[in-house]
Amino acid sequence: MTSDRRKFLKQLGSSIILSSAALNSLAAKEEHERKILQAQKQFSANDKIRVATIGMGIMGFNDTRTALQIPGVELAACCDLYTGRLARAKELFGDNISTTRNFNEILDRKDIDAVIVATSDNWHSRISEAAMRKGKAVYSEKPMVHLLEEGLNEIKVQQETKMVFQVGSQRVSSAAFAKAKELYKSGAIGQLNSIQASFNRQSALGAWQYTIPLDASIQTVDWETFQAPEKNKLPYEANRFFRWRNYREYGTGVAGDLFVHLLSGIHFITDSKGPDKIYSVGDLVYWKDGRNVPDVMNAIIHYPDTPEHPAFQVSLQVNFISGQGEVGYTRFVGSEGVIEIADDTGFTIHTSKMSKAPGYGGWDSFETYPKAMQDAIVADYNKKYSAADQQTPQGTVTNYQQPEGSSSHHDHFANFFESIRSGKPVIEDAIFGFRAAAPALACNESYFQNKVIHWDPVNMKLM
Secondary structure, three states: OOHHHHHHHHHHHOOOOOOOOOOOOHHHHHHHHHHHHHHOOOOOHHHOEEEEEEOOOHHHHHHHHHHOOOOOEEEEEEEOOEHHHHHHHHHHHOOOOEEEOOHHHHHOOOOOOEEEEOOOHHHHHHHHHHHHHOOOEEEEEOOOOOOHHHHHHHHHHHHHHOOOEEEEOHHHHOHHHHHHHHHHHOOOOOOEEEEEEEEEOOOOOOOOOOOOOOOOOOOOEOHHHHHOOOOOOOOOOHHHHHOHHHOOOOOOHHHHHHHHHHHHHHHHHHOOOOOOEEEEEEEOOOOOOOOOOOOEEEEEEEEOOOOOOOOEEEEEEEEOOOOOOOEEEEEEEEOOEEEEEOOOOEEEEEEOOOOOOOOOOOOOHHHHOOHHHHHHHHHHHHHHOOHHHHOOOOOOEEEEEOOOOOOHHHHHHHHHHHHHHHOOOOOOOHHHHHHHHHHHHHHHHHHHHOOOEEEEOOOOEEO
């Protein structure tokens, strides 16, 4: 992107972002519609942001489709290690896009402004760092790192190059999460003390047994490049390539794939830098298909008292053979209520406050005392506490649903491209992304090493 072109794009940036702070009101919906109309502004060829996607798997195709919904964005190229996906990219996005199995060809092109990195996890940091050094803005799928030791260096590269870098855990751009954060900060549930969150599934596809093409072979798959970052090279195996999430060598298991989404949302709402202790357990219960990561995992994570929030505990769960079916939630439990987020589109708040008076009777020692003592206790109690103090406040239920047409995935990309144009900060930068990824990856470390992992959330390193 030329300096003149970059300057012009920055001037346009503030006009196209779709706000993630829309509220459940007529005024909010009207504002949302106004921004949609404003975003439909036409861009000349010289004003477009040209993007390339590296890794055309499930997220690669979905990210590309969403990115192209943002006005002024144009797809220039696609990269993948399986030839069939490159053919599919041309079918969907046109013969005019260039395709390659070598991501360096994309990074060397001067006419590409940004890249979407949607490869297997073991390539995230390597490609992202190389892209930033080549002057490309980067949208990296989560988790931004495959290994804990990659995080600080990737942050350093971003800070040195000053390139725009967004991590793709889109729920932090959700209107529902923005509203939940506002209400949490206002004290809607009192003092936070614990969070329970889960992603449960009950299907083969949900457990990553993805469809494998009939022509999968060493001729159609660049197996050597796929394995390049790994020390121990293995013979070609279709499962490892097309179902890489099931293998530690290329993916990060349920923790890196799903816990990281839950932690991203938790950190966004609480403004937390992260936990100090992580412990997890798991098992390979049902999907014994050669994978070497658990299909059921539970973690207990402790967040210390900080200026941003009180101390609280988080329990995380992923169950790939759950009799509940496809169920997920994040539940913030406070001293006076609960925020329960079912997905990134809405939530419910239940309030429940205690009376100021402690009460007596029922499951209590009161009934074990002589009658005279009981009468004295009641008289003393009524002197200490008024009738109002003895009343239990009535609980409330509040439901919130984000404005129709709002999409966290769309808004997350809109934020990324606005940052390229205007220089405004992204919502999920490298530091935020690593602080969410690190405790998720530490869950794997805890599971495989069978020990508590101690983490320094401020300096982002193991203790």
